[in-house]
Amino acid sequence: MTRLDLRRVDLNLLVVFEMMMLERNVSRAAERLFLGQPAVSAALNRLRSLYNDPLFVRNGRSMEPTPRALELEGVLRPALDTISAAIGQSNAFDPATSREVFRIGLSDDVELGLLPTLLRHLETVAPNVVLVVRRTHYLSISSQLASGEISLGICYTGELPANAKCKTLRRSRSVLLRGDQDEAPLSLEQYCARPHALVSFAGDLTGFIDDELAKLGRSRRVKLAVPQFHGLSALLPGSELVASVPDYAAPALTAGGALRSEPLPFEAPLYNLSLAWSAAQDNDPAQRWLRAQIEQCLGQQG
Numbered sequence: 001m002t003r004l005d006l007r008r009v010d011l012n013l014l015v016v017f018e019m020m021m022l023e024r025n026v027s028r029a030a031e032r033l034f035l036g037q038p039a040v041s042a043a044l045n046r047l048r049s050l051y052n053d054p055l056f057v058r059n060g061r062s063m064e065p066t067p068r069a070l071e072l073e074g075v076l077r078p079a080l081d082t083i084s085a086a087i088g089q090s091n092a093f094d095p096a097t098s099r100e101v102f103r104i105g106l107s108d109d110v111e112l113g114l115l116p117t118l119l120r121h122l123e124t125v126a127p128n129v130v131l132v133v134r135r136t137h138y139l140s141i142s143s144q145l146a147s148g149e150i151s152l153g154i155c156y157t158g159e160l161p162a163n164a165k166c167k168t169l170r171r172s173r174s175v176l177l178r179g180d181q182d183e184a185p186l187s188l189e190q191y192c193a194r195p196h197a198l199v200s201f202a203g204d205l206t207g208f209i210d211d212e213l214a215k216l217g218r219s220r221r222v223k224l225a226v227p228q229f230h231g232l233s234a235l236l237p238g239s240e241l242v243a244s245v246p247d248y249a250a251p252a253l254t255a256g257g258a259l260r261s262e263p264l265p266f267e268a269p270l271y272n273l274s275l276a277w278s279a280a281q282d283n284d285p286a287q288r289w290l291r292a293q294i295e296q297c298l299g300q301q302g
Helices: 004-008 012-023 026-033 037-051 067-089 108-113 115-125 141-147 188-193 208-215 250-254 285-298
Strands: 056-059 062-065 101-106 130-135 152-155 164-172 174-178 195-199 221-226 242-246 260-263 271-278
Touching: 012 026, 012 037, 012 062, 012 067, 026 037, 062 067, 101 108, 101 141, 101 285, 108 115, 108 130, 108 242, 108 250, 115 130, 115 285, 141 152, 141 164, 141 271, 152 285, 164 285, 174 250, 242 250, 250 260, 271 285
Parallel strands: 101 130, 101 152, 195 221, 195 242
Antiparallel strands: 056 062, 152 271, 164 271, 174 242, 174 260
16 A cells, blocks of 8 residues: 555544454444444444454454454554654643643552642643543553553553553652551551551552561561552551551541551661653653653652
8 A cells, every 4th residue: 555545544443443452342442432333333344344354253242353453453553653643743732721631540549649739730730631530550550551541650560561651750668557546656566466457459468568577577467458548547547457558648648637657667668659651642742741740749859
């Protein structure tokens, strides 16, 4: 196909193809694209005619890609990233007047401890922009960035997709959260003897705190595992339960007065809180502006 032949191809069809590869379902693809299901079905028929291949075949409730579709995905996804970036560079961005909708991923500790600061800042410099916040964490951020569900995410990260970029936003240390009536700081012995609440996205009963205790020949007793930090403010007051939380989330959890924080009774390591984003959004003026605001408001000071 020559460049002149591109005139007979509707590039919107390629966007439908990409969404079908992600969702494997016509109804969900239509919902993500803000289109009717008949429009997506019609686009899929045109794609099948264009490539002379069924592309997707039904398997129960799912539409499974054919070998030809899998081959095309490897070629089309980077091409669409390049096109998106090129179009983005041509769009001026004025935060004072923009009504841009930003879809970002935050772990719940970041939402709890850092999002209010960012919102107050954006209300001043960009009062009409909209944030759509999706829950993310180290287990889900890779797929969310790859699918385009979010353009950037803030959390502790593990392995990221090859087309993602990442930088350290701040260095964090855990602190002890408690809601009992004893005002004296806990000793290491008391800390290990207390029942612990562990925040675990995967439902694990151990974490990096246990690794650090093991280095000291110690262990703790995890009695409760919950999926998010928000619930600790209701679970800990008046009980012997203690929890270890990021230092930036502790002020929000103790604001009501029922909980208090103190340093852990051993030397806990610092961990990186990262800002990660899709390489396809790297040069988009609006996205670059948002990342700069996040670094300004939430990045490590000093």
